[in-house]
Amino acid sequence: METIIQHNQGRNPSDFDYEFNLNYGNSYMGFNKVIKNIRELVDEETKGKCKSGG
Helix, strand or coil: CHHHHHHHHCCCCCCCCHHHHCCCCHHHCCCCHHHHHHHHHHHHHHHHHHHHCC
16 A cells, blocks of 8 residues: 555656556455555545546
């Protein structure tokens, strides 16, 4: 999740594929409710990046 947060907060190429991050590592996030909730928040931020193009 740390890498996805870096992608959301940092500078990326104009053609960066934010949508890839929406599924990346999801299979590891369901072990804990708090982690799952944080991931949902990170995904919301990522979706905003997808809509705005970064």
